[in-house]
Amino acid sequence: xxxxxxxxxxxxxxxxxxxxxxxxxxxxxxxxxxxxxxxxxxxxxxxxxxxxxxxxxxxxxxxxxxxxxxxxxxxxxxxxxxxxxxxxxxxxxxxxxxxxxxxxxxxxxxxxxxxxxxxxxxxxxxxxxxxxxxxxxxxxxxxxxxxxxxxxxxxxxxxxxxxxxxxxxxxxxxxxxxxxxxxxxxxxxxxxxxxxxxxxxxxxxxxxxxxxxxxxxxxxxxxxxxxxxxxxxxxxxxxxxxxxxxxxxxxxxxxxxxxxxxxxxxxxxxxxxxxxxxxxxxxxxxxxxxxxxxxxxxxxxxxxxxxxxxxxxxxxxxxxxxxxxxxxxxxxxxxxxxxxxxxxxxxxxxxxxxxxxxxxxxxxxxxxxxxxxxxxxxxxxxxxxxxxxxxxxxxxxxxxxxxxxxxxxxxxxxxxxxxxxxxxxxxxxxxxxxxxxxxxxxxxxxxxxxxxxxxxxxxxxxxxxxxxxxxxxxxxxxxxxxxxxxxxxxxxxxxxxxxxxxxxxxx
Amino acid sequence: xxxxxxxxxxxxxxxxxxxxxxxxxxxxxxxxxxxxxxxxxxxxxxxxxxxxxxxxxxxxxxxxxxxxxxxxxxxxxxxxxxxxxxxxxxxxxxxxxxxxxxxxxxxxxxxxxxxxxxxxxxxxxxxxxxxxxxxxxxxxxxxxxxxxxxxxxxxxxxxxxxxxxxxxxxxxxxxxxxxxxxxxxxxxxxxxxxxxxxxxxxxxxxxxxxxxxxxx
Ligand code: SF4
Numbered sequence: 101x102x103x104x105x106x107x108x109x110x111x112x113x114x115x116x117x118x119x120x121x122x123x124x125x126x127x128x129x130x131x132x133x134x135x136x137x138x139x140x141x142x143x144x145x146x147x148x149x150x151x152x153x154x155x156x157x158x159x160x161x162x163x164x165x166x167x168x169x170x171x172x173x174x175x176x177x178x179x180x181x182x183x184x185x186x187x188x189x190x191x192x193x194x195x196x197x198x199x200x201x202x203x204x205x206x207x208x209x210x211x212x213x214x215x216x217x218x219x220x221x222x223x224x225x226x227x228x229x230x231x232x233x234x235x236x237x238x239x240x241x242x243x244x245x246x247x248x249x250x251x252x253x254x255x256x257x258x259x260x261x262x263x264x265x266x267x268x269x270x271x272x273x274x275x276x277x278x279x280x281x282x283x284x285x286x287x288x289x290x291x292x293x294x295x296x297x298x299x300x301x302x303x304x305x306x307x308x309x310x311x312x313x314x315x316x317x318x319x320x321x322x323x324x325x326x327x328x329x330x331x332x333x334x335x336x337x338x339x340x341x342x343x344x345x346x347x348x349x350x351x352x353x354x355x356x357x358x359x360x361x362x363x364x365x366x367x368x369x370x371x372x373x374x375x376x377x378x379x380x381x382x383x384x385x386x387x388x389x390x391x392x393x394x395x396x397x398x399x400x401x402x403x404x405x406x407x408x409x410x411x412x413x414x415x416x417x418x419x420x421x422x423x424x425x426x427x428x429x430x431x432x433x434x435x436x437x438x439x440x441x442x443x444x445x446x447x448x449x450x451x452x453x454x455x456x457x458x459x460x461x462x463x464x465x466x467x468x469x470x471x472x473x474x475x476x477x478x479x480x481x482x483x484x485x486x487x488x489x490x491x492x493x494x495x496x497x498x499x500x501x502x503x504x505x506x507x508x509x510x511x512x513x514x515x516x517x518x519x520x521x522x523x524x525x526x527x528x529x530x531x532x533x534x535x536x537x538x539x540x541x542x543x544x545x546x547x548x549x550x551x552x553x554x555x556x557x558x559x560x561x562x563x564x565x566x567x568x569x570x571x572x573x574x575x576x577x578x579x580x581x582x583x584x585x586x587x588x589x590x591x592x593x594x595x596x597x598x599x600x601x602x603x604x605x606x607x
Numbered sequence: 608x609x610x611x612x613x614x615x616x617x618x619x620x621x622x623x624x625x626x627x628x629x630x631x632x633x634x635x636x637x638x639x640x641x642x643x644x645x646x647x648x649x650x651x652x653x654x655x656x657x658x659x660x661x662x663x664x665x666x667x668x669x670x671x672x673x674x675x676x677x678x679x680x681x682x683x684x685x686x687x688x689x690x691x692x693x694x695x696x697x698x699x700x701x702x703x704x705x706x707x708x709x710x711x712x713x714x715x716x717x718x719x720x721x722x723x724x725x726x727x728x729x730x731x732x733x734x735x736x737x738x739x740x741x742x743x744x745x746x747x748x749x750x751x752x753x754x755x756x757x758x759x760x761x762x763x764x765x766x767x768x769x770x771x772x773x774x775x776x777x778x779x780x781x782x783x784x785x786x787x788x789x790x791x792x793x794x795x796x797x798x799x800x801x802x803x804x805x806x807x808x809x810x811x812x813x814x815x816x817x818x819x820x821x822x823x
């Protein structure tokens with residue numbers, strides 16, 4: 101048994117029942133890669149096709165998002181409200197969850213609780229088994245990726261069919277997701293065409309790489325599955341405590357198929373996905389689509405409450421997942437990471453993500469939010485923990501904060517996690533100490549940008565070589581030379597943020 | 608301890624341990640809760656038309672309920688529809704434009720099978736609310752003329768009738784009019800995906816063709 105002292109009551113690393121906040125247990129699910137970020141990033145950076153695909157896709161989405169955000173004069177008011185609603189949820193999380201449970205149950209649903217990934221997978225597997233089905237259709241869900249549900253189902257002889265186009269591309273490509281919203285963002289159209297030709301049994305050999313043709317191939321491939329499926333597994337974007345209503349936000353209609361046609365629906369959801377009241381959705385249904393796909397509204401949003409006789413699944417199970425969230429909630433500043441609505445805007449604006457892609461992060465949660473949330477969920481076991489390097493996967497340029505619809509101060513959280521990472525080593529290096537000093541200064545000085553200017557922090561982090569400060573690993577964590585793998589000079593007269601705004605990231 | 612008790616105990620301990628030093632401020636509701644245009648006003652209908660068309664769906668404007676049938680007939684003819692499905696309580700006057708087409712009636716008590724739904728070309732429904740700013744039409748399952756959720760999902764062509772008095776400007780106004788007790792489906796344009804190079808392509812699993820008949 102080990103405990104981590106975060107300056108608060110103990111946060112535990114094992115799964116014994118003590119009623120204390122607990123990290124996601126090691127060795128479960130997909131929150132930890134095998135390689136440190138700098139090492140993985142070096143491999144990914146060598147892939148020029150990947151960089152091209154990512155650069156193109158994130159460029160498109162940044163422009164679309166900026167357009168629809170500028171349209172709303174009250175965007176900043178919505179962000180403030182979104183942030184405050186989530187802070188309120190965190191302050192009342194246990195009570196709101198009990199309220200949700202009561203309302204779901206009253207409407208004929210069944211609520212289950214899971215301490216960690218393995219328990220969640222076991223619950224879902226048993227529920228599927230009880231129906232007698234040997235396959236399920238799935239609508240994209242970060243929570244089930246986090247727990248590694250597909251592998252657990254497969255081990256139990258149950259086939260899981262991913263139905264979201266990007267998830268299908270990942271599944272058919274025997275690949276792993278690299279983006280929260282668009283898991284196959286690292287693939288371009290011709291790569292997708294090749295995967296479909298190889299993996300879809302009855303696909304037209306003359307299939308073109310036109311996105312429309314590729315989408316039609318996916319439709320044909322999945323249609324039979326949808327129409328005959330008996331069990332569906334979904335995630336949830338929101339759960340409304342005071343009504344027991346669940347909401348899934350999607351584009352293709354695969355979500356609607358899964359939520360409507362099968363007899364049994366199983367939804368796995370992290371405990372933080374709550375909003376207190378139905379009318380709170382008026383904030384998030386404006387923030388989420390504009391931030392994620394850059395649309396005024398996504399094509400389809402489905403809401404349902406328990407079971408509706410004569411319409412849709414007649415059996416509904418909701419599985420509520422902790423898996424480290426209690427440990428994040430126990431950190432007064434860090435708990436804001438639980439406000440995340442998984443829009444992926446912070447990924448799309450991040451100069452580091454844009455270059456290395458999602459795989460380098462090792463976790464199902466990549467990008468700026470992944471770099472803080474992942475080590476907070478798992479804890480950092482020591483200098484050789486791959487997640488110890490994640491908080492350094494950032495230039496602290498602040499673009500993620502500006503893009504975040506719920507105003508999560510990701511740069512500040514990154515700095516705090518760097519400090520936590522440093523504390524996990526036994527013998528700090530000079531770089532560790534510099535980082536720690538910077539962390540203290542920045543935390544007490546409030547907003548990062550003010551601190552950045554006031555302290556000349558950019559130069560401090562740039563170090564002797566005068567390179568840009570983007571990725572100042574503690575020497576004890578660095579196994580490779582990041583600066584040797586990239587070619588961005590340190591701009592002496594401006595901050596990294598100003599440089600990014602001016603150049604759009606170069607490359 | 609049961610998983611439920613353990614998770615709740617962990618969260619209670621965490622909620623207290625991580626409580627911010629200052630009590631959270633009340634949620635600032637300074638965002639717009641009503642839009643610039645009044646519900647059902649000509650301006651709000653114009654905005655809805657523009658925003659729905661922006662998703663590459665089609666909008667047919669008619670002045671009165673009596674003209675709905677002709678507009679529906681036009682949608683069916685242009686899509687080449689032969690077989691229809693409708694909620695059994697779809698208003699009778701709207702059906703005058705169905706001509707000699709085969710019409711499947713669906714209700715919660717006498718539901719069509721998925722195979723039957725897969726065999727029809729077009730579904731015609733009413734709607735509960737529409738939100739102009741986002742170009743969204745909302746269907747409430749089981750409400751008059753709106754049918755079960757599967758109806759507006761499986762057929763490839765959806766003709767949705769929106770009455771002017773149901774059109775509001777903003778998302779908050781729309782949600783305030785909806786009862787989450789019934790399953791709701793918010794539809795903003797035809798089925799689409801942005802999964803290939805983040806470019807929007809219309810038409811994946813849901814109806815690939817969406818026609819909105821707007822009355823008023
Ligand atoms: S941290 Fe903010 S910007 Fe990033 S995915 Fe979460 S909600 Fe979106």
